[in-house]
Amino acid sequence: MLPLFKVFSLIVRVFARPVIARTKAAHLKKAQSGHTNWIKRFYVRLGNFQHKWDQKIDSKFMGIDKKSSDFFFKPLNDEVALEKGVEFFYEILIYALLITLPTYEMYSAQQDSKKKSEQNTQKLNNLMQQIEENKQHSQINIQKLDEQDLIRQDLLKQLNIISIQSFAQLDDLSKNWNLKSQQLIEENQKLKNELEQLKQKCFKDENQ
Numbered sequence: 001m002l003p004l005f006k007v008f009s010l011i012v013r014v015f016a017r018p019v020i021a022r023t024k025a026a027h028l029k030k031a032q033s034g035h036t037n038w039i040k041r042f043y044v045r046l047g048n049f050q051h052k053w054d055q056k057i058d059s060k061f062m063g064i065d066k067k068s069s070d071f072f073f074k075p076l077n078d079e080v081a082l083e084k085g086v087e088f089f090y091e092i093l094i095y096a097l098l099i100t101l102p103t104y105e106m107y108s109a110q111q112d113s114k115k116k117s118e119q120n121t122q123k124l125n126n127l128m129q130q131i132e133e134n135k136q137h138s139q140i141n142i143q144k145l146d147e148q149d150l151i152r153q154d155l156l157k158q159l160n161i162i163s164i165q166s167f168a169q170l171d172d173l174s175k176n177w178n179l180k181s182q183q184l185i186e187e188n189q190k191l192k193n194e195l196e197q198l199k200q201k202c203f204k205d206e207n208q
Contacts, residue, residue, distance in 0.1 A: 040078075043085030048075050050088035 076084065 040082060043089065044078050044081040045085070046088055047081035047083065047085030050084055051076050051081070 075081070
C-alpha cells in the first residue's frame, strides 16, 4: 500500500509542479512580507507537518520502528518549511481536485442512471397498467360476444321452431285444399249427372 501511495504522490507532484512553480513565488512573496504573518505561520506549520508525514511514511516503508525514529523528525527552518508548506498546499488542492472531480462525475452518472432507472420503471409500470386495462377490456368484449352468441343461438332456435310450425301449417292447408278440391269435383260431377238425367227426362216428356 505504501509504495503505491508514494508512486501516486510522486506522479501528482510531477504533474503539479508547473502549476506550483507559477503560483508559489507569489504566495512566498506575500507570506514573507510583514503584512500577512498568519499566512506565513500557516505555511510554516503546514510545511513541517508535511515533512513529518513524509518522514513517517519513509520510516514505515523502510521498516524502522516509529518510536525509535522520533528523533529524526526535526522541524525545518522557516524558509524551507514555508516553501514546502506552499508546495504541499497546492498538492492538497490537486489531490482534492483529482478526488472530487471523478467522485462528482461518478455521483452525477449514478444519479443519471438512477433517474433513468426510475423513468424506465415508471414506463414499465405504466405499460403494465395499460396491458392490464387492455386485458380487462378484452375480457369485457369477450363476455359481450358470448352474450351475443347466446342471443343468436336463441334466435336460431326460435326461427327453426317457427319454420317447423309454418311447414306444418302449410302441409295442413295443402291437405285441406286437396280435400275440398276433391269434394268440389265430386259435387260438380254429381250435378252434371243430375243435369243429364233432367235433360233425358225432359226429352222423353217431349216425345210423348
